[in-house]
Amino acid sequence: MAKQTFSVGQVLSAAQMTSLQATAMGGGAPVTKTASYTLVAADAGTVIQMNSASSTTITVNTALFAAGDSVQIQNIGAGVCTITAGTATVTTAGSLALSQWEGGTLYFTSTSASIFFDVVQSGSTSPLTTKGDLYTRTSSADARLPVGTNGYTLVADSAETTGLKWQAASVGQTYFKAFCSFNGTGTPAVLNGYNVSSITDNGTGDYTVNFTNSISSANYTFLLSVSKVGGVVSLGTGRMIVAQEDEIGTNSLRVNVFSTANALADADRVNVGLVLA
Amino acid sequence: MSKIIVYTGKNDKLIYVLPATNDLTIEEIAEKDVPENTPYHIIEATDLPSDRTYRDAWIWNNGVVIDENKKLEIDNAIENKINTKAALLERLGITEDEARLLLA
Numbered sequence: 001m002a003k004q005t006f007s008v009g010q011v012l013s014a015a016q017m018t019s020l021q022a023t024a025m026g027g028g029a030p031v032t033k034t035a036s037y038t039l040v041a042a043d044a045g046t047v048i049q050m051n052s053a054s055s056t057t058i059t060v061n062t063a064l065f066a067a068g069d070s071v072q073i074q075n076i077g078a079g080v081c082t083i084t085a086g087t088a089t090v091t092t093a094g095s096l097a098l099s100q101w102e103g104g105t106l107y108f109t110s111t112s113a114s115i116f117f118d119v120v121q122s123g124s125t126s127p128l129t130t131k132g133d134l135y136t137r138t139s140s141a142d143a144r145l146p147v148g149t150n151g152y153t154l155v156a157d158s159a160e161t162t163g164l165k166w167q168a169a170s171v172g173q174t175y176f177k178a179f180c181s182f183n184g185t186g187t188p189a190v191l192n193g194y195n196v197s198s199i200t201d202n203g204t205g206d207y208t209v210n211f212t213n214s215i216s217s218a219n220y221t222f223l224l225s226v227s228k229v230g231g232v233v234s235l236g237t238g239r240m241i242v243a244q245e246d247e248i249g250t251n252s253l254r255v256n257v258f259s260t261a262n263a264l265a266d267a268d269r270v271n272v273g274l275v276l277a
Numbered sequence: 278m279s280k281i282i283v284y285t286g287k288n289d290k291l292i293y294v295l296p297a298t299n300d301l302t303i304e305e306i307a308e309k310d311v312p313e314n315t316p317y318h319i320i321e322a323t324d325l326p327s328d329r330t331y332r333d334a335w336i337w338n339n340g341v342v343i344d345e346n347k348k349l350e351i352d353n354a355i356e357n358k359i360n361t362k363a364a365l366l367e368r369l370g371i372t373e374d375e376a377r378l379l380l381a
Binding site: 180186188189190196197198200202204210252266 | 279281282286290292293294295296297298300301306309310322323325327329332333358
């Protein structure tokens with residue numbers, strides 16, 4: 001029921017009482033609109049329900065409503081309905097753009113100022129779909145950030161739509177760009193690694209370490225070491241490892257292991273690390 | 278079972294690529310780390326010989342096999358090296374058998 005002015009001794013009908021009750025309970029029959037609409041004084045105390053497949057507006061002007069008046073606004077159409085400040089102000093902590101099935105109460109604090117208390121419908125607009133998803137926001141709407149790869153960390157990046165992205169965990173304050181340790185004898189196996197996609201075995205004591213992501217510069221510091229089983233290292237079992245100067249690249253690094261007799265030889269374990277400031 | 282990628286390099290030597298990450302499939306690693314336009318095979322790592330003595334004689338022939346000619350070259354090279362050293366030691370009064378013991 002729209003806002004009424006009653007007189008002393010006036011008798012209300014059952015229909016009027018029912019309508020008043022519905023209004024008092026926050027409901028009542030809505031006044032349906034199918035196109036953009038400008039509120040009028042008679043809308044005070046009523047429910048304005050927009051139902052349009054296209055975008056619409058509900059405009060709020062001054063000198064129509066008194067302090068304490070309110071208008072419920074609902075949008076049941078597929079088009080976004082935007083509450084628009086005409087000559088009156090409309091303040092909100094939420095959004096004035098109502099998607100389908102959203103609504104709220106426009107409450108007037110004076111004849112020229114109003115506050116829109118939007119109703120957040122829990123879960124109804126969640127973009128989340130998968131375990132681990134993050135609820136984020138773009139510049140204009142809520143958004144889903146899919147769960148990242150195991151071990152990745154979340155970092156801020158203003159170039160991303162949501163301002164966030166997953167990336168491989170930083171190691172050693174980002175100075176270590178890649179490292180790995182692998183068997184140089186027996187059944188080949190990589191024991192551990194970071195930013196290394198594979199090891200190429202080119203032959204006895206000849207390995208190429210291939211990086212998952214390119215290193216920004218080939219001027220990195222490489223840390224090389226080998227191990228050899230068999231007790232105390234002797235003239236016959238000693239090993240040394242060197243990088244091939246012409247194959248120090250941003251995508252891979254080739255290393256050779258030599259025996260103390262200066263011949264290519266296998267080591268039991270080969271360790272390679274790359275550091276770049 | 279872990280899989281590896283094998284292909285043939287210069288002088289028919291078998292080269293293999295050992296994956297080091299679970300973030301890429303073995304096909305993606307092959308695409309990235311095998312030289313362009315090089316045919317390759319994906320096999321089990323355990324299909325490689327566990328003894329690497331003749332690593333440089335490994336070739337691909339419907340599987341990883343040891344090329345007998347290359348194996349002979351490796352054996353000859355080892356023998357020549359031992360003989361050369363043994364001859365030098367013999368000049369110092371050490372017998373060939375003693376030299377072989379020293380170099381074993």
